[in-house]
Amino acid sequence: MSGTLRFDAVLFDCDGVLVDSEPLTMGVLRDMLEERGWRMSLEDCMQIFVGKATKDEAARIERETGQPFTTEWLHSFWARRDIALHAHLQAIPGAEALVRDAYALTGGQIACVSGADRDKIGLQLGKTGLLHWFEGRIFSGHDMPRSKPHPDVYLAAMAQLQVEPQQCLVIEDTVTGVRAGVAAGAAVCGLCLPGNPVVSPEQLLAAGAQQVVAKLDDIRAFWR
Structure with missing residues (x-):
């Protein structure tokens, strides 16, 4: 060139x-939030979280799920996210x-x-x-x-x-x-x-x- x-x-x-990576990462996040009671589509999840650090949205996650945002849960999300990225990115x-x-x-x-x-x-x-x-x-x-x-x-x-x-x-x-x-x-x-x-x-x-x-x-x- x-x-x-x-x-x-x-x-x-x-x-x-x-x-x-976004559809993969957000798909895992959407599933894990649904497990905690916050149901939404993949598109809605992307609208909320893409471009942001998940930990910066801790207050909203706690409000929507009624459960505490813990380091253990965040690390679990990262682990499941990494499995998806390794497989499909x-x-x-x-x-x-x-x-x-x-x-x-x-x-x-x-x-x-x-x-x-x-x-x-x-x-x-x-x-x-x-x-x-x-x-x-x-x-x-x-x-x-x-x-x-x-x-x-x-x-x-x-x-x-x-x-x-x-x-x-x-x-x-x-x-x-x-x-x-x-x-x-x-x-x-x-x-x-x-x-x-x-x-x-x-x-x-x-x-x-x-x-x-x-x-x-x-x-x-x-x-x-």
Whole structure:
């Protein structure tokens, strides 16, 4: 691939941008919440929880289920989630090619910046063959004082890469993530795959995305 990137660094969200994990993770969460008495469709579950750390919704889970949100229950959810991811996870079409191009054009100045827990990020990148591109440059919102939509995790990635926010391109697929990237001072490109049940291009633009694309391949036109 020839040419240069108009950004010094590219920061990729993980779930929904690099890997097609949300239906799997949310399916497990929906089932476990139903076991506690909170019944909803998969689409409703995705509307509520996609883009957020499950622990940040503890109060709502307690209110809807009438049961305490415990560390034991959360770890049980993570364990069942990981089984589903190990069995069925796939990369978003075009992810590896886009990551490879971004790595080449920035001289390795890329990072995976996710609101998920670090174990999940590593599992997913490893399962889909993307982990080697991000070695030493993986950032989890669970390690920060505040997760998305706050900018903390993006600011941490920028600090390690030693790049200014305005020199960074963030790729996100949720309103929560877009807001985090914008709050960090980066240019944000939204990804809204066809049939997305959670968010529309208009919502991503309203959250501050400079552009929204329908497939990862189209991001190349934005970064030049």
